[in-house]
Amino acid sequence: MDLDGSRPIWLQLVDDFRLRIVTGAWPTGTRIPSVRELATQSGVNPNTVQRALAELDRTGLTSTERTAGRFVTTDTAVVDAVRRELATDATDAFITALTAVGMDLAQASALLRERWNARPAMPQADTGEKS
Template structure:
């Protein structure tokens, strides 16, 4: 993970962990790595990782089981809401950028369709569409 000096590290970890959950890298209901493991992987202080995970707990994306560790929620509505939030942010960025270069909605829709059709198929990437 490449950390950006313009934002607090724990917030960047929250973003990264949320993305892992909505993309299925951390599947629904599965145990996630320990704070120590995540800190080593990310190259940050364990307290920073703990702060990010506490935020995920607060939002309901993860939860702890006393002796078993921390798990991704099994509540698909929570995961779907985060997926939609992330997609909305990406869409807003897309709309702002295309508006700035003078595209209207039909042009933007055509461009999106063109790019969508060019993306690797789920068979190529091993992902579902």
């Protein structure tokens, strides 16, 4: 993980951990690595990791079982809500960038469809959407 000096590290970890959950790198119901393991992997202080994980607990993405560790929620509605939030943020950034270069909705839609169809095949859950 490349850390950015413009934002607090713990918030960057929250973003990274949320992404791991919504992409299935940390599947629902699974135990996540310990604070020490995550601190070592990320190259940060364990207290920073603990602060990020506490935020995930607060939002319901994870929960701590006193003697068993920390687990990703089994509540798929919570995960889906975070996935939608992340997608909304990405969409808003996309819209802002395209309007800044003078594209309208029709042009942006055509570009999105073109790039969507040109992307490498990625293993993802079937959403029922047709491309």
